[in-house]
Amino acid sequence: MSLELNEVTLTYPDGDGRLTALDRVSLDVPGGTLAAVVGPSGSGKSSLLAVAATLIRPDSGTVAVDGVRVEGAAPARLAELRRRRIGIVFQQPNLLASLTAAEQLQVMAQIDGRPPRKARPRALELLEAVGLADLADRRPHRLSGGQRQRVNIARALMNDPAVLLVDEPTSALDHERGAAVIDLIARLTREQGTATVLVTHDRGHLDAADQVAEVLDGRLTAPATTG
Amino acid sequence: MFVAWRDLGFAKGRFALIGAVIVLITLLVGMLSGLTAGLARENVSAVTGLPADLIAFDRAEGDGGPSFSDSAVTEGQWREWARAPGVQSAEPLGITTTKAETGDGASAAVSVFGVRPGGGLGPVPGGSGDDSAVLSEGAAEDLGAGEGDTVTVAGRELAVVGVGGDASFSHTPVVWTSLGAWQGIAPPSGPGVPSDGTSGTNGTGGGGDGGGTATVIAVTTDGSTDGGTGTDAALADTDEKAGTTTVAKADSLAAIGSYTSENGSLQLMRGFLFAISALVIGAFFTVWTIQRGPDVAVLKALGASTGALLRDALGQALVLLVGGTAAGTAAAAALGAAVSGSDVPFVLTPGTVLAPAAVMVALGALGAALSVRRITSVDPLTALGSAR
Structure with missing residues (x-):
């Protein structure tokens, strides 16, 4: 389980020219490691995450998810990679209003072609892992912001991903709840052995990370090992 | 899902x-x-219920298609169809819509269908006199008449010899009668009929032997011709000789305005x-x-x-x-x-x-x-x- 980005460059059209969002970025995250990527707004953090999530093709460079190179892969193959090897924790929980907490996780089995009903035990297990076992049948509007974010995290782990990509998970939470969410992600990273990339602009939660790299104007500093 | x-x-x-x-x-x-x-x-039920494959209309002049209200065929045209190859039977059929009355004052609009008694086209039995009629159930109900009664249709008295069927035409119930009685009720007219109104030849062909007239000819083929479309060469040839326009029964419904x-x-x-x-x-x-x-x-x-x-x-x-x-x-x-x-x-x-x-x-x-x-x-x- 690992995520490898090598010399990745990504540009966007910008008027008559092009804006460089990522400039020869390299990042290697082994399994069981929580790598934090910090930087101010507009520095390229979200672009880095989008490339790692196979949602954007870089102009150049290579991306390998769990050892699988993604450049040149067809959209259907990328979708398969996302549902089987990548877990995404969105900045906002992005839960589906019609589904209960457990069903938010079961839907991951459904989009992978497996019967959602049979996935319920695993969904309940993960909800228990994030402390929501007794709220499994609640819909999002009856959950707090922190609870929704925990469902979001549990959903990302539902298909046992090799790579976990976490996008600003504490942006809508107060400090205490944000710290709890970061601790949860760190714990699950070690328990599940995922290669986790945590993108954040909040430097207050970096103690939980194994690596910290800073992105500025599309360039990534060499990751520093913490602790 | x-x-x-x-x-x-x-x-x-x-x-x-x-x-x-x-x-x-x-x-x-x-x-x-x-x-x-x-x-x-x-x-249209009276037409769709006819035991026939094709309906032959007098060939219309001008650009109008076949029409039940305008068509009038002669005996000559009928005979031409009756002896045409591939034709099992050809029966003249007179159609007119008029008013019927009973002695006790009931009246109703009816469609009079004139057929040859015993010809098989309608329920008028063979041997019936010219002044007999068979009422459809709708006509019997509207007129309050039954078997043994007398109805007056366009001034002509007809003895009701039976009641049966639910045939109707142009939203009026059907009264079946003999072709002769129909000719008395609805003096023939139309482009194929001479001005004396009783007989004549028609169009480019026609038998030309005079006799009774009708509105259309109901044709039953023996299956050797393309009775479904009327485009078979033999039928087209008969059409040409008789001066008629023949269409499949289903298509003839369009001729009801x-x-x-x-x-x-x-x-x-x-x-x-x-x-x-x-x-x-x-x-x-x-x-x-x-x-x-x-x-x-x-x-x-x-x-x-x-x-x-x-x-x-x-x-x-x-x-x-x-x-x-x-x-x-x-x-x-x-x-x-x-x-x-x-x-x-x-x-x-x-x-x-x-x-x-x-x-x-x-x-x-x-x-x-x-x-x-x-x-x-x-x-x-x-x-x-x-x-x-």
Whole structure:
């Protein structure tokens, strides 16, 4: 389980020219490691995450998810990679209003072609892992912001991903709840052995990370090992 | 369908609203279809019930097609058809719509069908005199007459020798009588008939031997000719010789003026209802799909394939369509059954109730398919960093 980005460059059209969002970025995250990527707004953090999530093709460079190179892969193959090897924790929980907490996780089995009903035990297990076992049948509007974010995290782990990509998970939470969410992600990273990339602009939660790299104007500093 | 089913339950109000619209449109289409068929039956059942494959009209002059009201054929034309190769039988048929009365003052508009007694075209038995008549049940009911009574049709007294069948023509019940009596009731006229009004030759061909006239000739082929279209060479040759225009019985219905205009209007209304239903369903699912855009983006980002999302959305539309259409069809069938026995001309058959329902589902699915295809253009990238 690992995520490898090598010399990745990504540009966007910008008027008559092009804006460089990522400039020869390299990042290697082994399994069981929580790598934090910090930087101010507009520095390229979200672009880095989008490339790692196979949602954007870089102009150049290579991306390998769990050892699988993604450049040149067809959209259907990328979708398969996302549902089987990548877990995404969105900045906002992005839960589906019609589904209960457990069903938010079961839907991951459904989009992978497996019967959602049979996935319920695993969904309940993960909800228990994030402390929501007794709220499994609640819909999002009856959950707090922190609870929704925990469902979001549990959903990302539902298909046992090799790579976990976490996008600003504490942006809508107060400090205490944000710290709890970061601790949860760190714990699950070690328990599940995922290669986790945590993108954040909040430097207050970096103690939980194994690596910290800073992105500025599309360039990534060499990751520093913490602790 | 995992998410689709739950959406149906979660957004009950929205789906109930569109479901109710589908039910009502289906009900309307079903009722209109039954009424269209009922009105058509009152217009044409006497013609569709004729034991014949083809109907030969006097060849119309000018650009108008065959017409029951304008056609008048001669005995010569009939004889030409009777001896034509591939023709099993050719029977003259006189048709006119007029007023019938009884001695106790009842009167009704009727269509008088003149046939040769014993010729097999109508129920007038062989050996009946010229002044006998067989009333359809509708005519007997309207006139309050039965077997043994006398009815006066266009001033001519006819003895009722029987009552039977529900034939009607141009919304009037049929009175069957002999061709001779019919000729007395409806003096022949038309382009193929000489001015003395009793006999003559016709057009470019015709037998030219005089004798009785009729409105059309009902032709039964022996199967060796293409009785379905009348385009067979032998039939065309006979048409040319006799100076007639021959069409298949089913096509001859267009020669009934009231049927063409009435049926055309009703079918147009039905067509508009189908189009409206497709548009309404398409509009609903367009809005619904736009509202679901962020959810679709999330599911795509999580790895759902576009095909699976399309199947989910279309499945949801089909559930709604089939459910709504089934309820509407059941309501139309129930209402149709309730009015079938009354004066309302309503035909309740699978063709009038199930066929429109199938069209509704097909067109609704097409409308939904055109709407949900925008799922293909939803960018999963929008799920990242989105604030919802």
